[in-house]
Amino acid sequence: MFQDKCKKGRERKWIYFLIYLATLLLLSFCWYATRNHRWHSWIVLSCNPQASIDNVNQSSKLDLLKEVSLQRMLYKKPDTMKPPRSDVLMMTPWFAPIVWHGTYNFDMLNAQFHQKNVRIGITVFAIKKYTAFIKTFIETAEMFFMLGHTVNYYVFTDRVGDIPNITLGEGRQLVILKVPSYNRWQEVSMRRMEMIRDQSRQRFVNEVDYLVCVDVDMVFSDDVGVEILSDSFGTLHPSYFRASRAQFTYERRQQSTAYIPTDEGDFYYAGGYFGGTVEEVYKLSNFCHNAMMTDKGNNIEAIWHDESYLNKYFLYHKPTKILSPEYLWDNNFGVPEVLKRRRFVAVPKNHNAVRN
Incomplete structure (x- = not known):
């Protein structure tokens, strides 16, 4: 009977060890997955120049933007140390002129x-x-x-x-x-x-x-x-x-x-x-x-x-x-x-x- 008890004790130890090992593996996996998500949550896209050429006929809103460019103009240079007027407030605290x-x-x-x-x-x-x-x-x-x-x-x-x-x-x-x-x-x-x-x-x-x-x-x-x-x-x-x-x-x-x-x-x-x-x-x-x-x-x-x-x-x-x-x-x-x-x-x- 004593031998049977020892045998059962050894079996329980093995069961506990296996449970501990499984728990440790599970926690390690969860930690790695969380760490990987936190630091590597980007999306990798392939920028293929050839693909851009192939899609040149596809339209975009940006294609319709109109360039606004001034022609040559002569005017007095602004001076950062000399505001045009010092007798009135020219700018609000929220940067509205x-x-x-x-x-x-x-x-x-x-x-x-x-x-x-x-x-x-x-x-x-x-x-x-x-x-x-x-x-x-x-x-x-x-x-x-x-x-x-x-x-x-x-x-x-x-x-x-x-x-x-x-x-x-x-x-x-x-x-x-x-x-x-x-x-x-x-x-x-x-x-x-x-x-x-x-x-x-x-x-x-x-x-x-x-x-x-x-x-x-x-x-x-x-x-x-x-x-x-x-x-x-x-x-x-x-x-x-x-x-x-x-x-x-x-x-x-x-x-x-x-x-x-x-x-x-x-x-x-x-x-x-x-x-x-x-x-x-x-x-x-x-x-x-x-x-x-x-x-x-x-x-x-x-x-x-x-x-x-x-x-x-x-x-x-x-x-x-x-x-x-x-x-x-x-x-x-x-x-x-x-x-x-x-x-x-x-x-x-x-x-x-x-x-x-």
């Missing part, structure tokens, strides 16, 4: 955009009595706005018959978009975002590359060109470009979707001048309209209507370019030293008489 006179070479920019054959749309709302401003607006735009480029004037109006017949330059056309009339001017102001959004989706995206959305009760008084174009741009409000954050008239009620806390905010942007690519303007206008509708459902109306929602959007979706007050000015503010040009100026008027 702020456009002031003297900070760019227009001829250089214009040559680049000409080669890209960009198409620009400019939207205005001539609702009710505001149709009185459309003639002067377009006439001055023909003198100063995007000269030499393809331009579509998109006029939203409830009074199609009041829009005058204006002779336009080559490559420029007037598109009249009939829209409903609203009783309150505040409603007209806020509904702009909805209309821009809808037309961006249905029409603008097929007709133009960039949109410039401005007020109609203005006149162009100096050149406005491709220097303003970017993925998205806003304009410093002429009343607040020198003001502190505490003075900005953001929406401060927390119940509103336009709410901005007192310790947040970069600049105060004007609701009367913004734009960008059609895709980016669609995103902006869609955000603003949806936020307005949410507030309306809660019986809230932001303090400065669509401008309040625009400022909320630009706070968390930083514009890629910012226009100085040169591009939106009111002569009632005088002419500060930093303002070298007044490119787009408000028409003197009685606001109450026009809005009522």
Whole structure:
């Protein structure tokens, strides 16, 4: 019996040894596989020049890229130690340029955009009595706005018959978009975002590359060109470009979707001048309209209507370019030293008489 017990003990030892050995092999395999995956997870592709020649007839999106190359131009050399202007901020913390006179070479920019054959749309709302401003607006735009480029004037109006017949330059056309009339001017102001959004989706995206959305009760008084174009741009409000954050008239009620806390905010942007690519303007206008509708459902109306929602959007979706007050000015503010040009100026008027 003792011998039987010894025999069984030896058998158990062999079984334990085999189990240990199998476990060790399994752990070694798992370690090697993990190590191999971690350090050797690339894909090996064969780059055969002959195969590239054989596939030369296959098309690619890159084959359609157009080269944009400037011709010989003479201009003052930029100096890294001497900024063109030291009296104003020319760059935001997120590397978006702020456009002031003297900070760019227009001829250089214009040559680049000409080669890209960009198409620009400019939207205005001539609702009710505001149709009185459309003639002067377009006439001055023909003198100063995007000269030499393809331009579509998109006029939203409830009074199609009041829009005058204006002779336009080559490559420029007037598109009249009939829209409903609203009783309150505040409603007209806020509904702009909805209309821009809808037309961006249905029409603008097929007709133009960039949109410039401005007020109609203005006149162009100096050149406005491709220097303003970017993925998205806003304009410093002429009343607040020198003001502190505490003075900005953001929406401060927390119940509103336009709410901005007192310790947040970069600049105060004007609701009367913004734009960008059609895709980016669609995103902006869609955000603003949806936020307005949410507030309306809660019986809230932001303090400065669509401008309040625009400022909320630009706070968390930083514009890629910012226009100085040169591009939106009111002569009632005088002419500060930093303002070298007044490119787009408000028409003197009685606001109450026009809005009522």
